[in-house]
Amino acid sequence: MLDSIKKIFSGSDEEMPVSTTSKPDISREKSAELYEKAKRYFPGGVNSPVRAFKSVYGTPLFIKKGDGCFIWDADDNQFIDFCCSWGPLILGHNHPKIREKVTEVMQNGMSFGAPTALENELAELILQHNKLIEKIRFVSSGTEAVMSAIRLARGYTKRDKILKFEGCYHGHVDSLLVKAGSGLVTFGETSSAGVPQSFAAETIVVPLNNREAVEEAFSQFKDQIAAVIIEGVPANNGLLVQDKEFIQFLRDITTQHGSLLIFDEVITGFRLGFEGAAKHYEIQPDIITYGKIIGGGLPVGAYGASAEIMGHISPDGSVYQAGTLSGNPVAMAAGIAQLTELAKSGFYKDLNKKTEEFVEALQRFASARNYKFRVFSVGSVFWFAFTDKDIRAAADIDPQSMEKFKILHRELLNRGIYMGPSGYEVGFVSAAHTKVELEKAKRAIFDSLDIVFRTK
Numbered sequence: 001m002l003d004s005i006k007k008i009f010s011g012s013d014e015e016m017p018v019s020t021t022s023k024p025d026i027s028r029e030k031s032a033e034l035y036e037k038a039k040r041y042f043p044g045g046v047n048s049p050v051r052a053f054k055s056v057y058g059t060p061l062f063i064k065k066g067d068g069c070f071i072w073d074a075d076d077n078q079f080i081d082f083c084c085s086w087g088p089l090i091l092g093h094n095h096p097k098i099r100e101k102v103t104e105v106m107q108n109g110m111s112f113g114a115p116t117a118l119e120n121e122l123a124e125l126i127l128q129h130n131k132l133i134e135k136i137r138f139v140s141s142g143t144e145a146v147m148s149a150i151r152l153a154r155g156y157t158k159r160d161k162i163l164k165f166e167g168c169y170h171g172h173v174d175s176l177l178v179k180a181g182s183g184l185v186t187f188g189e190t191s192s193a194g195v196p197q198s199f200a201a202e203t204i205v206v207p208l209n210n211r212e213a214v215e216e217a218f219s220q221f222k223d224q225i226a227a228v229i230i231e232g233v234p235a236n237n238g239l240l241v242q243d244k245e246f247i248q249f250l251r252d253i254t255t256q257h258g259s260l261l262i263f264d265e266v267i268t269g270f271r272l273g274f275e276g277a278a279k280h281y282e283i284q285p286d287i288i289t290y291g292k293i294i295g296g297g298l299p300v301g302a303y304g305a306s307a308e309i310m311g312h313i314s315p316d317g318s319v320y321q322a323g324t325l326s327g328n329p330v331a332m333a334a335g336i337a338q339l340t341e342l343a344k345s346g347f348y349k350d351l352n353k354k355t356e357e358f359v360e361a362l363q364r365f366a367s368a369r370n371y372k373f374r375v376f377s378v379g380s381v382f383w384f385a386f387t388d389k390d391i392r393a394a395a396d397i398d399p400q401s402m403e404k405f406k407i408l409h410r411e412l413l414n415r416g417i418y419m420g421p422s423g424y425e426v427g428f429v430s431a432a433h434t435k436v437e438l439e440k441a442k443r444a445i446f447d448s449l450d451i452v453f454r455t456k
């Protein structure tokens with residue numbers, strides 16, 4: 001996502017070089033046609049920038065169907081999908097339980113703008129299995145969840161500043177579309193036109209995995225920081241796994257200064273387990289945001305906290321937040337169906353084990369050939385990095401290495417493997433990825449890596 005922001009402004013539409021590989025390029029005729037048309041209707045031909053394939057070769061693939069771990073594009077190419085709609089589809093595409101529940105609920109209408117029992121049902125399911133929050137509020141996207149959580153933190157603490165980390169993405173919230181300036185502790189510089197500098201000035205940006213920077217920020221702005229926000233496990237700019245000690249340090253320093261700790265678990269929530277990264281680290285944040293998986297493929301976001309903190313949200317409290325389609329019954333139905341499956345015993349254990357075996361096999365292959373390639377992973381999330389170093393902060397990523405990802409991406413498409421179209425994006429394994437398909441994927445990745453490292 002961060003990558004996509006950068007690419008939008010560089011905005012070059014590179015010609016695809018002639019293939020030098022053993023596999024011919026897949027046909028993209030119909031996709032290319034649809035893309036030409038789409039460019040007349042939408043900026044860049046897309047409704048979300050990263051979809052435009054600006055960081056990889058070729059025109060974007062238009063997808064017409066998904067089933068299990070497979071997707072098919074407009075030209076009838078079939079792929080094993082590791083993007084999984086950027087995370088929501090933890091059960092794979094078109095899961096029968098979700099489809100049936102949604103179809104059933106739809107018979108009664110799409111939206112009422114009044115409470116429904118389905119909202120209670122999804123909330124109950126979540127709160128029963130998640131002891132980190134006592135009350136929850138449903139919204140319609142991850143961005144909305146984060147925006148609301150920030151407002152809540154500010155309303156609750158009566159402070160204005162937010163501390164975020166370079167390399168964490170929290171949706172396209174104005175005050176969080178900021179990047180670090182030069183220096184260890186900086187006010188954000190806007191990373192998008194249209195964000196007033198005065199908004200960015202309320203956001204302090206520091207590097208990940210750097211205690212000194214956080215301490216420095218707290219000593220400079222002690223009574224002004226409403227909250228520290230961090231992704232459960234930063235997974236939008238590579239996978240930047242943080243030590244438990246660093247997260248514990250954030251817990252301690254926020255408590256000590258009367259600031260709130262917000263975990264943005266839009267990716268990690270219901271991905272690393274029902275209680276997300278908070279449980280993974282055994283750390284209790286003050287506010288948690290959810291999205292992606294929670295809606296089973298339909299647009300749902302949520303934020304939750306203790307009853308006391310949530311008591312500040314309107315109509316109980318003075319922090320306003322609302323939504324015409326919030327808690328939409330059809331979306332709730334999808335969430336209920338998906339989370340019901342996830343709550344079954346052994347679900348995460350199986351998924352994580354399968355992913356671990358997959359990832360380890362890839363790493364063994366690359367290491368045996370001395371390729372400068374590492375697979376970082378947590379739970380069922382993985383990231384391919386063309387490096388031999390440990391990567392824990394955004395600055396550890398070599399932008400040059402993305403050239404290798406471009407080649408890899410194309411070779412993978414040619415071998416029936418679909419990954420998010422940017423080397424900064426993580427991949428997801430779903431419950432629908434069977435051993436057989438993972439085996440096929442492994443072989444395709446091995447072949448593609450051989451080509452990447454043969455290409456000068």
Ligand SMILES: *Cc1c(COP(=O)(O)O)cnc(C)c1O
Nearest residue numbers: 141142143169170171264266267
């Ligand atoms: C995807 C994401 C968001 C934004 O969610 P949208 O539904 O795209 O608005 C926010 N935070 C994190 C950590 C995300 O991964």
